[in-house]
Amino acid sequence: xxxxxxxxxxxxxxxxxxxxxxxxxxxxxxxxxxxxxxxxxxxxxxxxxxxxxxxxxxxxxxxxxxxxxxxxxxxxxxxxxxxxxxxxxxxxxxxxxxxxxxxxxxxxxxxxxxxxxxxxxxxxxxxxxxxxxxxxxxxxxxxxxxxxxxxxxxxxxxxxxxxxxxxxxxxxxxxxxxxxxxxxxxxxxxxxxxxxx
Amino acid sequence: xxxxxxxxxxxxxxxxxxxxxxxxxxxxxxxxxxxxxxxxxxxxxxxxxxxxxxxxxxxxxxxxxxxxxxxxxxxxxxxxxxxxxxxxxxxxxxxxxxxxxxxxxxxxxxxxxxxxxxxxxxxxxxxxxxxxxxxxxxxxxxxxxxxxxxxxxxxxxxxxxxxxxxxxxxxxxxxxxxxxxxxxxxxxxxxxxxxxxxxxxxxxxxxxxxxxxxxx
Numbered sequence: 001x002x003x004x005x006x007x008x009x010x011x012x013x014x015x016x017x018x019x020x021x022x023x024x025x026x027x028x029x030x031x032x033x034x035x036x037x038x039x040x041x042x043x044x045x046x047x048x049x050x051x052x053x054x055x056x057x058x059x060x061x062x063x064x065x066x067x068x069x070x071x072x073x074x075x076x077x078x079x080x081x082x083x084x085x086x087x088x089x090x091x092x093x094x095x096x097x098x099x100x101x102x103x104x105x106x107x108x109x110x111x112x113x114x115x116x117x118x119x120x121x122x123x124x125x126x127x128x129x130x131x132x133x134x135x136x137x138x139x140x141x142x143x144x145x146x147x148x149x150x151x152x153x154x155x156x157x158x159x160x161x162x163x164x165x166x167x168x169x170x171x172x173x174x175x176x177x178x179x180x181x182x183x184x185x186x187x188x189x190x191x192x193x194x195x196x197x
Numbered sequence: 198x199x200x201x202x203x204x205x206x207x208x209x210x211x212x213x214x215x216x217x218x219x220x221x222x223x224x225x226x227x228x229x230x231x232x233x234x235x236x237x238x239x240x241x242x243x244x245x246x247x248x249x250x251x252x253x254x255x256x257x258x259x260x261x262x263x264x265x266x267x268x269x270x271x272x273x274x275x276x277x278x279x280x281x282x283x284x285x286x287x288x289x290x291x292x293x294x295x296x297x298x299x300x301x302x303x304x305x306x307x308x309x310x311x312x313x314x315x316x317x318x319x320x321x322x323x324x325x326x327x328x329x330x331x332x333x334x335x336x337x338x339x340x341x342x343x344x345x346x347x348x349x350x351x352x353x354x355x356x357x358x359x360x361x362x363x364x365x366x367x368x369x370x371x372x373x374x375x376x377x378x379x380x381x382x383x384x385x386x387x388x389x390x391x392x393x394x395x396x397x398x399x400x401x402x403x404x405x406x407x408x409x410x411x412x413x
Contacts, residue, residue: 043245043253047245047249048243048244051242052242065245065249069249069253072253073253073256073262076253128235131236132236132237132238133242135232135233135236135237136238139238150200150233155234155237182200182226183226185229185230185233186229
């Protein structure tokens with residue numbers, strides 16, 4: 001707990017969890033354009049999460065790296081389909097990754113290079129992994145005070161009143177940080193399943 | 198309320214019993230909240246290797262989905278807006294300089310080379326110009342993948358028995374050829390990958406090579 005507050009207070013000073021370039025900051029609104037620099041910014045911003053997702057689901061690191069390649073190639077070809085009003089860019093990319101990873105697993109299975117014993121478990125695992133990556137990404141976009149309130153509520157199981165006491169913040173302020181933070185998380189987590197061919 | 202059941206007074210709870218829209222909203226936020234709770238995030242995952250980006254660009258350019266000149270520079274140039282702007286201005290100035298002087302500029306074109314890829318890179322060209330005082334080799338390479346180290350330009354004899362370095366190369370540039378070098382003998386243009394190890398000799402790891410053909 002103490003450690004988390006310390007980490008977040010250092011975030012407070014800089015104002016952002018990790019620095020984003022101006023291009024990265026509006027990569028979502030510009031993603032549909034023909035500017036390849038936007039694809040590069042998306043790669044810098046989301047490539048790590050897509051790779052982590054692939055490593056979680058696919059048998060080898062090579063498969064995971066191939067997945068990243070496929071996802072960004074597909075994302076560029078289908079960039080006009082991305083709607084920032086419906087989903088965060090990372091949820092859209094992970095939707096593509098999910099399809100590609102399942103295709104890949106099926107092919108590996110056909111070639112008898114892997115045995116998938118429990119397909120349901122793989123799908124659950126895919127969902128949990130995506131959630132974890134999306135929550136990390138979503139939290140990193142929140143204002144530091146919203147982030148702090150949500151982390152204390154989620155991971156330290158504090159009530160709003162306890163958070164207010166701990167931070168010396170009025171209860172109403174804690175509630176409004178929690179509400180706004182949660183609304184922004186929703187954009188990352190409450191998204192329709194993305195279909196990508 | 199979605200996160201903390203103690204929040205909300207009697208009126209608010211009563212309202213939720215009656216209002217389907219707010220109740221649905223609360224259910225969605227509860228679901229988001231519980232998923233976020235379960236998904237205790239790992240630290241930000243590390244960035245993927247630069248080689249994967251190169252593969253993305255290669256696949257898209259080969260398939261014609263992306264023109265080579267559309268490709269963005271790698272991340273460091275974008276980390277500062279002024280750096281990006283300066284880099285862009287640099288590219289424009291360099292391109293203008295090359296366009297103005299390449300090939301016609303000071304000297305007449307005396308030979309040209311098409312450099313064939315020996316690794317996963319795209320074809321490049323080199324033009325030798327001479328104006329009676331100095332000779333220059335202007336090379337135009339497409340985007341070369343980022344490497345640990347740098348790319349170096351060489352002139353070789355066709356049998357590989359002799360070589361002379363014309364210095365590091367990046368993108369488009371002009372390289373003066375020392376007067377002692379006979380380009381009739383040193384007639385092969387070569388670009389190699391060189392590690393930054395202080396060793397000035399050729400790494401033997403060439404990525405592009407082609408013979409100079411006199412233009413008549």
